[in-house]
């Protein structure tokens with residue numbers, strides 16, 4: 001399977017983490033792409049019309065996207081057991097994943113605003129509004145994290161990836177100052193092999 005990837009992307013990292021949790025990391029052939037929303041490599045655009053990564057080219061010629069679809073596909077195909085099948089726990093876990101992905105989207109938008117958009121078009125209020133989303137999400141996670149701190153599933157893995165991305169792109173965001181329980185959970189959880197093997201670069 002060929003995975004369009006970039007080592008900085010948190011959404012790609014999620015796919016790699018799930019592959020590692022499923023024990024099939026070595027089945028992913030990594031195809032590195034450099035892209036922005038205004039610069040899409042042709043091959044990626046023909047495999048994923050949205051021009052985004054991750055995209056997973058399967059051996060049957062089909063291409064899967066986006067990260068949530070790919071992760072669920074890998075989990076189903078290779079028995080990752082990262083998605084509770086039924087009951088309220090399933091919705092809690094999927095909501096946690098949505099929270100983590102939303103945190104990543106907001107942080108990626110901050111990155112694009114500062115790095116891709118021309119300086120004369122940058123809008124500080126936009127950046128602040130995105131960072132405010134990140135901070136509200138972290139405050140909520142701080143309140144809730146005791147409920148899931150002993151779980152390993154797509155929700156907790158996604159949260160760890162989102163916090164890792166925030167540390168990577170916004171090291172000045174002192175989120176640990178107002179989220180000490182989350183920080184303590186993250187310090188331990190982020191030692192998992194799947195997360196250590198896929199640190200952003």
Ligand code: GSF
Nearest residue numbers: 009010011036037052053054066067108
């Ligand atoms: C989001 C992927 C995404 O925004 C998913 O896979 O879950 N809903 C999608 N990827 C970024 C790279 S990143 O910073 O992770 C991307 O491909 N950006 C290029 C673009 O055209 O937006």
